[in-house]
Amino acid sequence: MKQYIAIFFISICMLAGCATPNRITRVDDSNAIVVYTDESGYEDRFSNMYDSFMAYPVTCTEDCYPASADIECESDMQNCQFVGNNPTVNSHTGFNVTWLGHASFLLNTASGEQILIDPVFGQFDWPVNWAFRLAEGFSRNEPAEVGEDKLAQTDAVVYSHIHYDHFNKADIAELGTKPEYLVPLGFAEHFPNRGYTIKEMAWYTSKKTGKTAIHFVPAHHFSNRIWVPYLYEDDNATLWGGWVFEHEGNTLFFAGDTGYSPHFKDIKARFGDIDVCLLPIASYFSETSPKWYRKVHTTPEDAIVASQDLGCKVVVPWGFGNASWMMGDKTSHSALFRLMKMKQQLNTTIPWVILNEGGQVSF
Template sequence: MKRKYSLSFIAIVILLALGVTGCYVNNQIGKLKSSDEREGVYSKYSYYSPAKDEFISPKEIISNPEQTTGGNPGFLRFFKTSPNAPEFELPKQVLTKSDFPEVPSTYAAYWLGHSTAIIELDGYRILIDPVFGNAGPLPIIAKRMSVSPLQREELPAIDIVIITHDHYDHLETETIKFLADKNIQFIVPLAVGARLEGWGVPKSKVTELAWHQTTTHGSLNITATPTVHYSGRSYNDKNKTLWASYVIKGEEKNLYWSGDTGYGEHFKEIGRKYGPFDLAFMEIDAWNKGWPNTHLFPEQVIKACQEIDAALLFPIHFSTFDLALHPWDESIGMVADLATQNNIKIVTPIMGEKVIPGTTPTTKWWKPQ
């Protein structure tokens, strides 16, 4: 009889644990508008398919699992420590609120690892793709290879949050909840607003942008532009939300933020319509022959910079998560060498370091000293 009760107790505990985990994951995924709502709002855009209830990439996303460099270990690899992680803690400038000026600079940038950064422009402070923890719906999934130089609780006053798309390594539930009641304008691609609203951000604070649509904030003009990519946070919501790159134009500086993207004709189009650029923040990592047009290969980073007419390259999207089965420093080493060979100026700060791009000297910190 005791054994029967023990087994019943264990079963109840397991069911409760599964229920709690399910609720937690569901909250991490976030909400979406219904398909009828999406169709009614987004069907006017050529890159939305009412029939499939999906947004469409400018180029079809290709997957060649049999060509995956480094093998194809599947999703389970995200539960393990990456064999491509650095064997030492990467250099960083640890930041707290007191390290930021009360009034944001006219022009400065802080790279916080992967695709998270703070840009100060015209006296406004912009936070992009804020992720301070791991990159999955559970804390044990897609662990960071290097601790963030800034914790979300130490964020300074933020004027604008920009989200490129809803993948976990770009949109973090707990950070949005933390920022939800602050006096912040949230700028997101089409359909991502429902995610934020579900986590407590008032609808009045959220601006959804279609590609080539612009919103303003004081002297800043912020325009969403196309990328070759996709979206989704669970097995059944792929491409239900849009993804974007951004043009951020101030009084004197014109900046480009690539978001996640494969190579495509959109770079030439962006260069023609919005260039030249004083600075381009370009993703450089997570490329693999198994998914040949989901992210930029190193030589494509250089080509894209040339096509958008960028005076200075600021590499992002590397050294934090192992998303593509190659050594953590491979991409930055290749891109830096290619930039030199092609006479492209590059700024490579350590995480957390404040730089005035084009003025502050930076080093090849990823190389052994």
Template sequence: MKQKLLPLLMLLSIVTVLYGCSSSNNVEQLAGHPDNAAELLETRQPFRNMYYGNIPYPANCEQDCYQPHPQLACEAPAEQCYYTGPQQIPELKSGFSVHWLGHASFSIQTPDGQHVLLDPVTGQFDWPVSWAAHLTGIKQRAMTPEFSAEQLQRADAVLYSHLHYDHFSTRDIKRIGRDAHYYLPFGMASYLPTGGYNTTEMAWYSSAEQGELTIHALPARHFNSRTFSDENQALWAGWLIQHGDKKLFFAGDTGYSKHFSDIRQRYGAVDICLLPIASYHGPNYRAVHMTPEDALMVAGELGCKVMIPWGYGNASWQMGDHSSHSALLRLLNMQQRLKSQVPLLILNEGDKVTI
């Protein structure tokens, strides 16, 4: 394994020089938590999660977690599946339309007619990881759904949760162009391509106005890096998009912790929750990713009026997962075992719903 990973490690070390300060971009910084974010960034000290260490999980699937489900049609066990069950869309009249492209990538139409992209990453990993992954045999996406050129170019705002290659793509940023406004966790603007991009860097619990929307940067329990020499040199975040009293929450990659109950206390119940349910297999993966049962419990804590899961699917990279749809099988099974009352809205990649 070490021999296979050596080319990848070397390439990621070399690529550090490709990311200089984006001095030709327009960058605004908004203070929040941590209150010394600017100092941490300037002195290259690492950012930290709000809650760390061993945190007890509210629920656990101990056995028979991946029983076949009648509403999931698969070509092989938990592989290349299609959800065939009813999509029970609650009549929230939120004005939000949600289009899931796969993995963590969403296109959101907002009540005021704006077009917002969440973690837009098309194709395979950004270069050079895509090339190194091919050389080392690391699994790539089985299918690669694309944002249309029109979808990308009409974006009013783009929100990225962190720098990992499955969530942040410089190739797609160049395709989106300079007309959109980019909202990034504190310290991430220097990773943008140069060329006049309008950017707002935000610490946790800071807020920005975008038309009639209020965009809140919120905590997540994760980590951040682009290479092997910049771990946690920039913040990571989830996002709350608010229009009047209607709220859509995108958690980004995150593990379970008390930050979710903090969010509920600050902002009240959330209408639409886009929550990750995958990549929890492997050493310490669950500390920074949620299991399906974690996500169900979080949806209850947030008061989600509807939960849309993501991270599974034919367009996922299956990083740390057994198969393309094992996480969705576990979610459907655990929803019944936990008697969760949170409405689930299960999407296949490419599905679009108005809620």
């Protein structure tokens, strides 16, 4: 009888999704930096390091989206593929990078570590996905698939910030409790209680996964999860940032969502020239849109300047593409057209490797 009772309660627990406490640790480090807002009434809200910065060195003002022989599209800058030739880069870092779409990457290292960066495999979490279905044009095409066997090899998952296009609760349910989750401060409370191992990190703290050191670094952005006007109870209650992955002296930088600011020079001062930079070029509004939006999202020309500040030896851009949500951009690929124009105009010597969703490259 006891055996049947035990089976009964286990079955009920499985159906109801019984909670298992998560293992949450705050990573302590003497190098840790946290900046809190001085806004009245908010003593525990995070702030950017250079919150008032809005001095952008370059701005494209005319003919920003000329045709490019390197990009083939089904319609005007829409449903496109990059068909040009990428530069040959022999940096021997051992990093293998797969772009899954939008801000999601799969990173493999020479010693076998596999790290997922900002994985979002489908649409936004409920209820925003439901709302977006009512607003034509805001659902993304399905991103590149990784496959269950490949996902099962994941050692760590890192998130840059809490926004819906970078963090999806449905995905962590799929990834399960095997990987370690590295997240910004205040982030862990957004995980359901299912036994996840979560490390919360401040800027310039570090955690090792195998032979790879993972450093959390600043970005110039913001955070919220509740999209209701004038309801600010979660604004900037979680931190945001980027990630530097360091393996046997080689570095790869993922910027996360960010505007341009001096924080890029700060990162170079800490880590030296960056071997591989994954930089956002999309999700920006035009010059007629509110100024605050450029403050938190780089234009293609901002990303080019940032790559120089960082001393990038090679850059992979992201944020555009057929599996993006076209948030704030003209079309799915307009940011890439603008990048091609501004790279030529600014005469940058840094090589840029352009991937299509699902594409991969070894450095």
